[in-house]
Amino acid sequence: MGERDIHVPVLLERCLELLAPALDRTGALHLDATLGLGGHAEAVLLAHPGVRLLGLDRDTQALRLAGQRLAPYADRTRLVHAVYDELEDVLEGEEGVSGIDGALFDLGVSSMQLDEAGRGFAYAQDAPLDMRMDQTRGITAAEVVNTYSHGDLARVLRVYGEEKFASRIAQAILRERAKGELSSSARLAELVRESIPAPARRTGGHPAKRTFQALRIEVNGELAVLERALPAALDALKPGGRMVVLSYHSLEDRLVKQAIAGRTRSTVPVELPFVPAGSDPELKVLTRGAELPDAAEVAANPRAASVRLRAVERKPDADTGHDPKQDAGHDHKQDRKQRTRQDRKQDGK
Ligand SMILES: C[S@@+](CC[C@H](N)C(=O)[O-])C[C@H]1O[C@@H](n2cnc3c(N)ncnc32)[C@H](O)[C@@H]1O
Secondary structure, three states, X not given: OOHHHHHOOOOHHHHHHHHHHHHOOOOOEEEEOOOOOOHHHHHHHHHOOOOEEEEEEOOHHHHHHHHHHOHHHHHXXXXXXXXXXXXXXXXXXXXXXXXXXXXXXXOOOOHHHHHOOOOOOOOOOOOEOOOOOOOOOOOOHHHHHHHOOHHHHHHHHHHHHOOOOHHHHHHHHHHHHHXXXXXXXXXXXXXXXXXXXXXXXXXXOOOOHHHHHHHHHHHHOHHHHHHHHHHHHHHHEEEEEEEEEEEOOHHXXXXXXXXXXXXXXXXXXXXXXXOOOOOOOOEEEXXXXXXXXXXXXXXXXXXXXXXXXXXXXXXXXXOOXXXXXXXXXXXXXXXXXXXXXXXXXXXOO
């Protein structure tokens, strides 16, 4: 990632276009669940002078940098240090907020996190194996590679990295750590390369890419928090509210697809001759499957190469689930909050 990528938010024009109808109303609230360097957020604030922005990030450094960038809009911006599965608590803490009009999830790590020497996300730079997006809590990648059993390591690499040679790589890690702690990202990248058969090294990009992705997902509990956050964000959408999600690998995109699918299908049995009131699907899909970037987007911004965009709208006349404070009928929200707290405790996040 080069300097120039820092200023190029992925699929920016398309995101703005999809969110616009929901944000063109006075006092609209837009949630940027992954503030990063504030690129998308700044464009939203610029395009919609009446919009208030609630920005979340689990990385304190990202929040600080985004805060500087968004300083001209400080009077209508609130930035919160939070993991996005804490969304319901964050919204409850906001005075006078009954739901959100727009939501954007731009998943994964930012170019700043990848570039920053010392954070250990990048296989191309030598750094201590940290990989925590939130450096104030949680376990590091060094702890994962030095303490997990062969079985657990291989599972992480296979499931989160879709790595065919997971077992061999895990074996090599165990051999290496028997000699002394494995703490360097460059050494790990080299070990992975050595563990993979020569013909496989020549295809599919850098051989360590999948292992680094897998460790990052494990360290940050990325899929578990995403699975909890998406329903919470969908519940918080007001009628006519819109959500856009940018995913960067198939595991993320699958969760997004599933979260949407459950709410866009009618639950009415086909044999029923009429549609009972309130049984229409609550969401409308705004994209045909997942949208991919075009060649010009990828040329301008290499980070966009693997992006998949999905967007939905809560139907303007939908009468469910948009008001977390007043909607007493939605017990599942309360249940989910309870589960989220328990899961987070178990995950140590
Ligand atoms: C791809 S960047 C966002 C870039 C941003 N859209 C921009 O234009 O600058 C993703 C950001 O989301 C944050 N992030 C990732 N997972 C998160 C989570 N579960 N909760 C909160 N923030 C998260 C990361 O720390 C990172 O700063």
